[in-house]
Amino acid sequence: MRIFGRYGFRRLEFERPVQVEPLPTRSARTAVAATPGTRGRVCSKADLRRSRSPHRIGTLNACSLDACAVSVCRRVQDGLRCKSAGGQPRTPKDTVRNSMQDGTRRTDAGLSGWHHVPDVPIEVSPFFGWPPDPKRMLGWVAARWLRLAENSILTVLALVCWLWLQPSLEVTKTLSWDWIGALFLRNLALMTIVAGGLHWFLYRAKLQGNRLKFDPRDLMVKGRQFTFGGQVRDNMFWTLTSGVGTWTAYEVLMFWAMGNGWVPVLFWSDNPIWFVALFVLTPVWISLHFYWIHRALHWGPLYRLAHALHHRNVNVGPWSGLSMHPVEHVLFFSSILIHVVVAASPVHILFHMQHQALTAVTSHAGFENLLVKDRKQLALGTFHHQMHHRYFEVNYGNLEMPWDKWFGTFHDGTSDAHERLKDRRQRRP
Ligand SMILES: [Zn+2]
Numbered sequence: 231m232r233i234f235g236r237y238g239f240r241r242l243e244f245e246r247p248v249q250v251e252p253l254p255t256r257s258a259r260t261a262v263a264a265t266p267g268t269r270g271r272v273c274s275k276a277d278l279r280r281s282r283s284p285h286r287i288g289t290l291n292a293c294s295l296d297a298c299a300v301s302v303c304r305r306v307q308d309g310l311r312c313k314s315a316g317g318q319p320r321t322p323k324d325t326v327r328n329s330m331q332d333g334t335r336r337t338d339a340g341l342s343g344w345h346h347v348p349d350v351p352i353e354v355s356p357f358f359g360w361p362p363d364p365k366r367m368l369g370w371v372a373a374r375w376l377r378l379a380e381n382s383i384l385t386v387l388a389l390v391c392w393l394w395l396q397p398s399l400e401v402t403k404t405l406s407w408d409w410i411g412a413l414f415l416r417n418l419a420l421m422t423i424v425a426g427g428l429h430w431f432l433y434r435a436k437l438q439g440n441r442l443k444f445d446p447r448d449l450m451v452k453g454r455q456f457t458f459g460g461q462v463r464d465n466m467f468w469t470l471t472s473g474v475g476t477w478t479a480y481e482v483l484m485f486w487a488m489g490n491g492w493v494p495v496l497f498w499s500d501n502p503i504w505f506v507a508l509f510v511l512t513p514v515w516i517s518l519h520f521y522w523i524h525r526a527l528h529w530g531p532l533y534r535l536a537h538a539l540h541h542r543n544v545n546v547g548p549w550s551g552l553s554m555h556p557v558e559h560v561l562f563f564s565s566i567l568i569h570v571v572v573a574a575s576p577v578h579i580l581f582h583m584q585h586q587a588l589t590a591v592t593s594h595a596g597f598e599n600l601l602v603k604d605r606k607q608l609a610l611g612t613f614h615h616q617m618h619h620r621y622f623e624v625n626y627g628n629l630e631m632p633w634d635k636w637f638g639t640f641h642d643g644t645s646d647a648h649e650r651l652k653d654r655r656q657r658r659p
């Protein structure tokens with residue numbers, strides 16, 4: 231059953247089909263209305279009027295009236311547990327209301343140990359589902375490309391770098407410390423601004439407090455497992471040395487090869503539609519590549535050699551995203567090598583590499599969204615990957631391709647998924 235909420239598409243899924251009835255009588259409705267919310271919110275009569283159709287239940291959930299939505303949901307479903315109130319695309323301008331007054335919103339009370347749990351079950355890209363759902367597809371693309379979102383910001387950033395901060399292919403034809411050093415400094419500055427800025431905003435100045443923070447704990451000030459004895463120092467070191475270094479090295483390799491005609495170069499005039507499509511397809515390719523590289527990194531020897539360094543971070547912050555062993559950096563950024571065979575422009579190379587490096591930062595921010603004046607401005611961390619850091623053997627990929635679903639490693643944030651994970655662990659010899 232699909233429900234279109236106020237800010238986008240929402241999905242309510244029930245464990246079995248149910249006959250949804252309107253709330254029976256005025257007195258019964260008043261009784262529900264009088265039920266105090268778990269966070270002090272009482273359903274208004276207007277809320278209940280809206281709740282008379284399943285469509286409106288979605289709206290209630292979308293409005294974040296947790297207590298209200300739960301009451302109505304339980305009543306209408308006659309005891310059936312509502313599995314989901316999620317499925318919406320990220321909503322950067324979503325107003326933060328009642329349930330976030332204490333910084334939390336839990337639509338699945340069964341998943342404990344978290345400070346903030348977003349709407350669950352977590353939804354993956356609709357482009358791989360059947361039957362096709364054009365409206366959800368449109369919503370998915372719009373949320374990522376037509377609003378203030380990572381993809382749209384990174385496209386503008388790549389264009390700016392291409393126009394004003396990028397040597398021509400004539401220059402990159404010959405290796406020289408001048409332009410290589412300039413690329414390194416540019417990438418160092420970008421990383422410092424994004425990771426440092428987010429870290430300052432969220433963890434130093436704490437400008438949004440704990441609101442929308444997934445893990446209740448702070449980052450570790452001290453820890454013997456970390457380089458230099460502290461999580462942030464450790465993460466900054468690996469990010470700014472090997473991380474930015476490998477990122478730059480791949481860019482140098484690609485621009486040098488392009489300058490010399492060793493790899494195909496795409497110009498706008500060759501095929502404008504494909505030129506634009508490459509931007510849209512890049513995150514999908516990255517998703518495919520990331521899943522398989524990440525699965526490989528969890529193979530014992532490779533894990534101990536390389537990936538264990540990234541998993542020192544059970545709770546993550548912006549600097550954790552690119553805090554990896556050099557071997558992992560080489561594998562992680564190797565997605566760019568697709569352009570040895572698929573023609574691209576330097577701006578695509580910039581977008582691809584900046585996407586890899588900078589969304590690693592945002593996806594580990596530890597907060598679901600950036601709040602400014604109580605409004606969601608920019609979707610950040612994914613609870614999906616946050617769970618990978620805590621539960622370890624789930625969610626190897628990201629949400630652009632449902633590899634985890636296809637291979638049975640998907641934790642969608644619900645208590646049901648968590649029970650399945652616990653079962654798997656218990657059955658293991
Ligand atoms: Zn991992």
Ligand SMILES: [Zn+2]
Nearest residue numbers: 540551594615
């Ligand atoms: Zn991670």
